[in-house]
Amino acid sequence: MGPRCPSRSGHPCIQVNRELFFSPLESAMLESSSRISWPQVIVVFAAVWGFNALRRIFRVVKVALTPSEFPKLYTPLYPFSFPGGLFTSSSWIDGRDWHWVRRFQTYRQNETVLVVPILAGKPALWSSNMDIGHQVTGGHRSTFIKPPDSSGALLAWGMNITSAEGPMWRKHRRVVSPAFGPELYKLVWNKTREIYRDMIEVEGWKDSAVVDIPVIQKITAKVAFLLISTCGFGFPSTWEDSPRTADDGMPIQEALRIVAETSDLFMVFPEWLRFLPISRIREGSLARDRLRVFMQDQVTERRALVVAGDKRPDVFTIMVKANEDESSKYQLDDSELIGNVFIMLFGGHETTANSLAVTLGYLSIHEEIQNELVEQIMSVIGPTRDPEYDDYLKLDKVLAAFYEATRLIPAGHALIRQATEDTVLTVQNPIGEDGTKTVPIPKGTSVILDMVGVQYNPRYFEDPTDYKPSRWYGLPADSEQFTAFSIGPRACLGRRFATVEATCFLALLLRDWQVLPDLRARETKEAWRERVLNDVHVSITMKAGDFPIKLARRKSF
Ligand code: HEM
Numbered sequence: 001m002g003p004r005c006p007s008r009s010g011h012p013c014i015q016v017n018r019e020l021f022f023s024p025l026e027s028a029m030l031e032s033s034s035r036i037s038w039p040q041v042i043v044v045f046a047a048v049w050g051f052n053a054l055r056r057i058f059r060v061v062k063v064a065l066t067p068s069e070f071p072k073l074y075t076p077l078y079p080f081s082f083p084g085g086l087f088t089s090s091s092w093i094d095g096r097d098w099h100w101v102r103r104f105q106t107y108r109q110n111e112t113v114l115v116v117p118i119l120a121g122k123p124a125l126w127s128s129n130m131d132i133g134h135q136v137t138g139g140h141r142s143t144f145i146k147p148p149d150s151s152g153a154l155l156a157w158g159m160n161i162t163s164a165e166g167p168m169w170r171k172h173r174r175v176v177s178p179a180f181g182p183e184l185y186k187l188v189w190n191k192t193r194e195i196y197r198d199m200i201e202v203e204g205w206k207d208s209a210v211v212d213i214p215v216i217q218k219i220t221a222k223v224a225f226l227l228i229s230t231c232g233f234g235f236p237s238t239w240e241d242s243p244r245t246a247d248d249g250m251p252i253q254e255a256l257r258i259v260a261e262t263s264d265l266f267m268v269f270p271e272w273l274r275f276l277p278i279s280r281i282r283e284g285s286l287a288r289d290r291l292r293v294f295m296q297d298q299v300t301e302r303r304a305l306v307v308a309g310d311k312r313p314d315v316f317t318i319m320v321k322a323n324e325d326e327s328s329k330y331q332l333d334d335s336e337l338i339g340n341v342f343i344m345l346f347g348g349h350e351t352t353a354n355s356l357a358v359t360l361g362y363l364s365i366h367e368e369i370q371n372e373l374v375e376q377i378m379s380v381i382g383p384t385r386d387p388e389y390d391d392y393l394k395l396d397k398v399l400a401a402f403y404e405a406t407r408l409i410p411a412g413h414a415l416i417r418q419a420t421e422d423t424v425l426t427v428q429n430p431i432g433e434d435g436t437k438t439v440p441i442p443k444g445t446s447v448i449l450d451m452v453g454v455q456y457n458p459r460y461f462e463d464p465t466d467y468k469p470s471r472w473y474g475l476p477a478d479s480e481q482f483t484a485f486s487i488g489p490r491a492c493l494g495r496r497f498a499t500v501e502a503t504c505f506l507a508l509l510l511r512d513w514q515v516l517p518d519l520r521a522r523e524t525k526e527a528w529r530e531r532v533l534n535d536v537h538v539s540i541t542m543k544a545g546d547f548p549i550k551l552a553r554r555k556s557f
Pocket residue numbers: 146161162163173232343344347348349351352355406410411412413414415416484485486489490491492493494495497498
């Protein structure tokens with residue numbers, strides 16, 4: 001029991017560390033006494049809670065009464081913040097996947113809506129219009145930035161190109177972008193070919209007529225991981241799992257794999273989570289510690305190699321070289337170099353793996369499209385020749401199949417931006433009407449470019465729900481007409497990395513195998529699509545839930 005209260009109440013007292021628990025306002029309310037009783041604490045909390053509730057009601061009413069150019073959507077909690085982001089959407093709440101679940105309703109009236117949370121979070125504009133997208137992702141001349149809290153979770157390994165803004169972003173871009181050139185893409189292509197062969201061998205599919213793959217995501221995640229590991233980090237890796245060292249130490253490839261697999265966990269939850277007695281978290285922490293030390297040594301080692309004239313084309317080595325070539329004003333420090341190597345793992349692994357998995361999912365229920373692709377594959381590389389990087393641009397139908405699946409389930413599902421000053425947006429009139437209007441946007445307003453909304457917007461796509469790779473046949477390489485990698489100066493730096501990998505892998509796989517859905521008894525392909533490809537989950541990326549597929553060896557060419 002605590003000391004007796006000096007007031008006449010005689011209740012036991014507690015000591016309150018005001019700075020720790022209370023805001024300045026709450027501290028002021030406690031100013032008169034440093035020793036208070038439980039009933040007094042409850043009264044103070046009730047008062048503070050009541051005050052905050054009133055303030056929130058006032059704010060919501062104010063937004064409700066203020067005329068807006070955009071329809072207002074009221075929701076209990078803001079879907080992308082705490083605690084709204086903990087939920088998935090249901091009839092009573094809009095959770096973190098709300099833009100997927102309500103994709104056919106949200107923009108019926110207008111391509112942009114004002115989302116107004118009632119209980120927690122701030123109002124924000126959500127848009128499915130690419131013209132607005134161009135204005136908010138417009139680079140250094142834009143009055144919109146990525147708000148720092150939207151990518152804070154990516155900073156665990158150091159400042160990086162994805163999280164940086166303004167002059168800092170330009171400094172990172174100067175060092176990181178030289179790595180993304182033809183030498184890297186050739187390496188990605190050749191490694192994909194090697195990994196495909198390795199996979200067939202190690203998985204024991206070489207002499208199989210039919211292969212059942214219980215979870216296709218496990219295969220595509222491994223492909224994407226090995227590509228980032230070898231071409232991004234420059235760590236030689238094979239399909240065979242790395243053996244543990246004699247002292248049961250964690251090999252570096254294994255550490256990287258665990259970090260990749262637990263990245264979501266560590267991005268969503270704070271660092272103290274590592275002390276929880278949960279094996280996956282402990283293993284993740286161990287892997288992170290192992291990699292931290294290793295990467296620090298690696299920077300020194302790569303620097304020495306670069307000075308000695310080493311010409312390895314992996315991203316890490318080229319980045320270290322570009323950094324050495326910079327004047328000291330523009331050089332990145334070691335933690336920034338490491339931050340940028342890791343951003344490939346966080347930005348490029350899950351995204352590519354999931355897009356590749358859903359491409360196989362869509363192809364499995366569209367035999368006629370597979371046949372079209374196989375016809376192109378045969379005419380470009382024939383039945384036996386190894387595909388070369390020079391074939392990449394000729395396999396446009398294969399790339400189109402990947403694009404179209406990435407459109408329907410866009411891994412990069414929401415681009416979050418914030419106005420840095422009072423500004424305006426030029427807003428197109430509704431579909432079918434010419435002209436635009438100018439809408440004032442106050443400083444601090446969040447604008448979210450909803451990639452699901454954009455990819456299902458009938459302004460841009462006829463029959464937007466149909467899987468139609470032919471929309472993209474013959475599209476010039478890296479055209480911004482395909483928007484799921486974003487557009488403008490902050491568009492995806494790894495776009496060609498991902499598309500080269502996907503095109504090579506799909507060309508090899510489709511040449512050898514017919515991809516089939518694992519249908520339930522009496523299930524139609526449409527029902528399969530509804531059950532499997534509609535089961536979409538949102539965490540950092542957007543992805544389809546795990547699903548099986550079958551491969552049947554092609555009999556004749
Ligand atoms: C299908 C695969 C991928 C998709 C759909 C995708 C999508 C995106 C999107 C939408 C953005 C813009 C994010 C924003 O502005 O908020 C982005 C940025 C970025 N992506 Fe990707 N990405 C993919 C693969 C990759 C790969 C393989 C890498 C690296 C190897 C990569 C590296 C990056 C980087 C570094 C940025 C930040 C660029 C900057 O801010 O200057 N991505 N990606």
